[in-house]
Amino acid sequence: MRRSGAPRCWERTEFNLEERRYLWLLLLPVALVLAVFLLWPLFLVLWESFFVEGTFSLDNYLSLFVRKLYRESLATSLSLSFLTSFLGVLIGLPISYAVYKSGRAKGFLMALTAIPLTLSGLVVGFAFIVLLGTSGFFTLLLKKWFDINPLEFSAFLFTWRGLVVAYLYFLIPRTILTMVVAWSNADWSLIEAAESLGASRATIARRVLLPMLAPALLSGSSLLFAVSMGAFGTAFALTGTAVKILPMIIYTHVSDMSADIAQADALAVVLTLVTTLVIVGYERFFAVKSPR
Amino acid sequence: MMGPERSVGVALEGIGKRYGSAWAVRDISLSVGAGEFLSIVGPSGCGKTTLLRLVAGFVRPDEGTVRLGEQPVNDVPVRERRVGLVFQNYALFPNMTLYENVAFGLKAQNRSATEVRRRTSDLLEMVGMADRAQSYPRQLSGGQQQRIALARALAVEPRVLLLDEPLSALDAKVRNSLRFEIKRIQRDSGITMIYVTHDQEEALSISDRVALMRKGALEQVGTPIELYSDPCSLFAADFIGVSNLLKGESDGEGGFLWKGHRFILETPVERGPASLMIRPERLFLAPEGVAGANVIEALVQGRVFLGPITRFSCNVEGEPLLLDLLNVAGAGLKVGERVRLHFEPSDSCVLQDLKETVPEGVN
């Protein structure tokens, strides 16, 4: 059945040894940029985190086990990020389908979707205060119409619930943008084939559609998780240091009078490590289930 | 080929489908017998895929009725129509093994476990892929994938199998062998097949009947022999096979006037401008010294070797004329040689392409 002649699209181009030796030259510029702007700072952070007042020590890491605050903030960050990335995908997925199907309005809707991504987290936070805060636009409108108590109504905004809502504001657009691409690349003939074979909507969704979207859902939710774990500005604007997420603790260590840069470094290393581990573990777990 | 007593597999009655203001298919009435192999051919954009999707149920007709057997199915959703589909891009489920792919429809229809197992094995056997049951589609060549797609569609015993250019993505050798395998499967299983292709040679070689489409309408429907030797229009003559079309005039008394010649026709046709079609293999070298009707003097200008035959392009007062000669010992002409060509009246056919005078659409 093999044909000779023109190469198939799935036959990877093979370089011979001679060519391969020079292939890395192409990667050199990218590697340089990565080294200077990513690896070097990361290394510095890592390096400094092992020193307490000039001497080598693991204290900055051990304090993670000693100080309850660190453990709790890591737990808060993790649960906030799990919750928001889950909700972000859940809400964003149907919207992304609607955008994909919107025909002529699609380009406009995509541009609109991208706007929240250009705003700084701080701006998003303040925007929510202006709209839903105690004397926010919608709060006052609701007070006028339904006679609600502004204080009671907007109290949620300054707790972790408020963070969930505000985070979704910049997470849902990310889902939409990744999933619109996934819908456009979807092979609809698979769905048509399944339909002609008599499969129900539920069967098609579970056995054909979900596996087809799985790679995009996987990388999309990983992205949301990473963004959530690192977000800082929005939380700072809404809750100050009241909701103790890990980036906030790092911030206080850097900005306090009694700055403890090395401790902040260690926490930053932990944040990076945990985020990476969760994403790698998550993708491994699901990649096994959907052979592609 | 199709006995009049044969029951109906698929019937289209006055079908029309519009996209915006343009008709993708229009005024199509066609009946496919149960167990018949019907090909649909036509140039790109003439509505072949649309017609197939109307039968499958992905597209609703704006006009007319689609019937499967005796049942009108305009309001029956795809999943209840029991039609099989084979696509150009195979469309196998990449996350399932070949076994699971073939078993998918049977399971979706809640057939018993023993039936699922038995039929899946039978079908894998039929397409010669039983030993690869546990492979994934990406591990197969295109031809092998299309065999599985065929098995998957046939597993649920559809009322009709619809194939949309199933071999177009394959290379010539695989295409040739798979084409006859599809034909064999169709004959053995007695299933009704509607087979869309843009390759008229493919259609002629495996079909009971061929439907030629043009701009959303049916141009001609008939057996391969009918379409080849008795095209109904210039378009049909041009699309099916290779032909010489001599633009001239009928004198209304059994003669055809072309460049000072008067050819004798088999049966007289109405007076007026017309074209005379002669297939290149129906032209012969006239024996030396024979004069008479239906003889054309020509100059050999070029030759193309095509294996069993050589195709010569000849020139008759500026008009090109193609001539096919079998490559047997002693045959062959030299470029620059003067020849006298001859054809039998019964081997020619006068076409008055009335449809050609209709203003052309955008496609």
Ligand SMILES: Nc1ncnc2c1ncn2[C@@H]1O[C@H](COP(=O)(O)OP(=O)(O)OP(=O)(O)O)[C@@H](O)[C@H]1O
């Ligand atoms: N979903 C659609 N929306 C708008 N126009 C369509 C749609 N599907 C088909 N058409 C139009 O209908 C006409 C017939 O298309 P169709 O796909 O049936 O052609 P085809 O004969 O299958 O062509 P090809 O040989 O290239 O596959 C074309 O002019 C096409 O532009």
Ligand SMILES: [Mg+2]
């Ligand atoms: Mg088509």
